[in-house]
Amino acid sequence: MNASTKRLKILVAGVGGQGALTAARFLGDAAMAVNLPVIVGQLHGMSQRGGAVECSVIIGPGHSSHIGDGEADVVMGLEPLEAKRSLAKMSKHTKCVVNLGKIVPFSLAMRGESYPELEPILAYIRTVTPHLYTVDGPALVRQTGISRTLNVAMLGAVAGLDMLPFGHEVLWQAIEKKIPPRFLEVNRRAFDLGVSSVSQ
Amino acid sequence: MSKKTLDPLLVNVAGHSECLLGNEAIVRGALEAGVAFASGYPGTPSSEVTDSFARIADQAGIIFEYSINEKIAVEMAFAASLAGARSIVAMKHLGLMYAGDPLSTIPYVGPVAGLVIVSAGDPSCRTSPNEQDQRWLGPMLHIPFLDPDSPAEAYAMTRFAFELSEKSRLPVILRPTTRVCHSRAVVQYGKLQEPRIGGFKKDPSRFVPIPVNARRLRSDLKDRVEIARDLIAHSEFIRVAGEGKTAILASGAPAGTTADLLTDLELNGKLKFITVGGVYPLPEDRIVEALAGVDRLLVVEELSSFLEDAVRSLCARHSLAIEELGKRTDHLREEFEYEPAQIRRAIYQGLELGPEPPPALEFETVPPRPPSLCPGCPHRASQYALRTVFGEDSLYFNDIGCYTLGYGPPLHTADALLCMGAGFTLAAGVARTTGQRTVGIMGDSTFFHSGMPPLLNAVKENVNMVAVILDNHVTGMTGFQESPTVNLVGDQFMREVSIAKVAEALGVRQVETVDPYDLPASLAVLKRAHEASGVSVVVFERTCPVHFARETHATYQQAVYAIDPSRCQTCAREDCGLRCSQEICTGFERHMAQARSLESGELPSNRPKEAPCATQCPLGLCIQGYTGHIAAGEYRAAFEQIMSRLPLPESVCRVCHHPCEQVCVRADIDEPVAINELKRFVIDWAHRNEQTYQPARDEMHGKKVAVVGAGPSGLAAAHDLILRGYQVSLYDAAEHPGGLLRYGIPDYRLPKEALARDIDRILAMGVEFIGGRRLGRDLHPEQLLKEGFDSVYLAVGAASGVALRLENSEAADAPVMIDALDYLNQVNSGKEMAKAHRVVVIGGGNAALDAARTARRLGAEQVIIAYRRRRQEMPAIEEEIKAAEAEGIEIQTQLQPQALCARQLQCLRTEAGDTDSSGRSRPVPIAGSELTLACDQIIAAIGQFPAADLLAEPGIEREEGGMFIVDAETGQTSMNNVFAGGDLVPGERTVTDAIAFGQRAAWGIDLSLRGQEAADGHRIPPRPGSAEPAGRPDVQRSDTMPRVSPAELTGPNRSEGFDEVVSVLTEAQARAEASRCMVCGLCGNCRTCLDLFGCPAFYVKDDQICIEPELCNGCGVCADLCPNGAIYKVSS
Known part of the structure; x- marks a missing residue:
């Protein structure tokens, strides 16, 4: 948490349809549950149509949902290129969790190009922050069985960083409230796998 | 209230907190103010206001409607206010301008119960074509204007706005910007108020603003504005914090950003921070009071210098000597939402706080990921079909909705865009001005919103345009709001008011409705609309699959398709070395895809990979390649395609026996494609336009070949050998080269000038011609080899x-x-x-x-x-x-x-x-x-038969009939380094076959002298064995079109002279004829799905096009248009 402002700034970056908005909202609900002021920015615009989506969660006293350049304390990158796209918001103090599952931008397909190699993307992010944590999303999805658990697994990973001003269970309870009962178990598994993926 | 889960907006516990979107906070504020009527039209970023009302209206006991458009929404809310109901109406900034007419008179009459107009602003044009600063409407129309800085303030302002409206008898505009609308923050609730409706009490002298009444109402407007000013001055929305000679005055969303910056910079309390949430009427006395003792003021507001100018005027009137900083002093820019860094820079610069923080770092660019139409979107299918039929040159006028995404590649269906409903108007205006038949495109909601009047207008003027209505049964872009008159009946969406009937009632004579997933039917309907004149309407009707899945709980994914790599981007002739390396243009791809879409019969994925015409061409020409280029109007590419394989184009395009046409699949539908006439069109085009083309040529390497016989076979061999870097001497018994082409074929079939162009081109490449030398008399292969030739090709014709x-x-x-x-x-x-x-x-x-x-x-x-x-x-x-x-x-x-x-x-x-x-x-x-x-x-x-002495060369083995025995692939005789072709060997006796054999011999000679790698580095002629006739696909086609034939000479001009009989196809004829080609073979250079269709489920991995199964929704349209028939259904 940024010492001077006592605010924790979390950026959620992903692709429309990955659940970035929902994930940001869960973080906001969890903060509220422990009576912390929170503001969540979800200025998705037209990007829900498969475009890039960026949400902010700012926990602590404040008015605006803006995260300025270099100000993110945590970046939750639901997709490698989207994590790279949000580099401007990162600093050497930022903890960045990246899902390794790739979604090919259609702009590449139109040019006949493949998705770039993963390792150089991660190496480039490391030039800004050494605190890079990767989550093998596709493997997690294989383990849990449904792809829609990805954002919950990533929330688990963010919780696993132990940066949040509330415990894992507070976040889980916020998630639990909004998930249909039949999907609870699979999401809990995803959440736990996410937690353990960063706490090694 | 029912037993179902209580909506968070309806929790009736004072002090309860919820984390609400700014838009939801507005709804909660209205509910606490006892709102009884709500209306609106969806528009980002305002939509969650109306969406929330739609969700809770019944439970909350209030009347709600999505109005057909914003003008109606504002009028409905005003009417409700006159009927004594506190009313709220919501829309985005653009919608408010659409409602400008009622809006400008409402302040005169004034509401009875409180009337609050929510009009969301969109700085940075995130989802809008402009970012107007609506605040100027306040002074212009005498409407109090509130500008919240956060969701919590939006909530409080809404409650206040009703009171303000009723006390001042003015409508109030609440203008949250995207940052406020779409941020979620903690809102602490008060108590809900039961909605009340007072009833309509007649008061015509007030409610009927005829001029005499309007003048009276105008006179008391000033007093009402002053009441509002006083209420705002004493509201919680004018705040002053801190002390100091420097001050910041901020308003709206940037006030929140500024407040956070002051905390970050530890400036709280060290300067005066004035927040102004009520921007009109400006509480001047409060501001003057707050500015006491200030000598420098930074004004932070987005979009224009509305407050900055007002404060400057105020200071002048009150003789306050304050240095005012802001947009007028270039400390802040006028346009777009402010990032914190911009405000921070203004604070540092303007208030002289010392060195600025360093600028942001630059990073590598990341491939863009703009929004796109979803996989399976009917708007993609319909706009793809539209582009296919109306082509590159038609003018397309698009409108506001998901389909606006047709603007970008690959659909390109927006040549202009303005506002809701203007798709038809722009199309009509341009059609009337230029005489072109134009295309206007809009969705169902937009059509009802503001598309009907322009359609009627177009009918009235009999405009030459096609009005396309994309009916997906929902207002998609703004978040799946209802489309007027659509109801879910069972698991089907039914439209009560038929768009087609509306169009007919408006006087449109040609109205057709089609399912955009049915590509052949869509193409047929559009073709009829294309060929008609006057106003035509085409309605593409199919429920948005996302909406359908959400509402019926059906799965969005109806099936999954995949790509067969053995067909995708596969040239079936690659193995014979016949793949071209041409770039193909989108016109070509469109032609291929259209050919495939119009077919039925055998599944494309089961059809033969090779086109019968290509396998039958002795020269291995890719016929669908050049016809495709002609169909696309890409004559240069067609020319290159032909010239890369054809050494004697002028001759062949006139005298070829065209075995290709005998096997043309089109013959099964109507008549074979006029392949050779198309070739002639291109060659003629090149001649007229002085186009030349020479395939890649090797460096001369010093090896020499003698070619004996300058007929088609010898000329072809000479041509190819020169390209392969050989020095070529071409001998013939006659004085001039040409052989049968010159001495056998009459001028009316092959004019001497045309032949000369072929021969001159080959000679100009450096072939040395020596006439008057006869094989068997003046020339002998053994002697030629002794003279220093590395190889000899005997290609003499049968002269008698x-x-x-x-x-x-x-x-x-x-x-x-x-x-x-x-x-x-x-x-x-x-x-x-x-x-x-x-x-x-x-x-x-x-x-x-x-x-x-x-x-x-x-x-x-x-x-x-x-x-x-x-x-x-x-x-x-x-x-x-x-x-x-x-x-x-x-x-x-x-x-x-x-x-x-x-x-x-x-x-x-x-x-x-x-x-x-x-x-x-x-x-x-x-x-x-x-x-x-x-x-x-x-x-x-x-x-x-060749003269006996020609075949009497000692040392060359002959077969029983007397012909030389040669290797069928290379033309190699039994004598080392001696090759033979022409009429000296068994084989077909046509000009084209002779050329093919000459090319084969050139390759055979190269193979023997330089080896496989060098020989195969050039075009390899088709081997005799590769010409297995491909099976003809069993194909039906939904349209027929007779073969186009070129004009011919008639009468005495024809039978009494030697002028060329058959003329060249005209350009229009050639394009029409080329478009008859059914593209039976696979194309290795095709990228149609990416270049024309653009479904985001497609991606490329290691140069192979793939479909992401997670994204595919199984609409199957791609499979219908894939020219190679490479896309197939995996599962459903």
């Missing part, structure tokens, strides 16, 4: 015909006999010929036809072709036979010449016997069937 022996040839007055080749040679050499009146030509091949037609041109009154077999067995090109008949030449079949008598030829009739080695029936003379043909000249054209 097989002698015809008839009885009684010495008879008095017997008709003169002449061999067809000698005859043609003499005529083509310009020799004066004795005039014959009645000519009989014996034979059925091309030489016979050439001789007969020549005889006609030389003045013979009667020309008869006598042929032994049946008509269908004549080896001549069918067009030649027809042309001869058209010139009055009589063809008598099943006649066997027997004897000559005075001015007569005696013949026997024949009948068809057993099949012989050529696959034809043997003609068997019928005893006693004698008949005579009167004639004074007989031209014998019964076959050709």
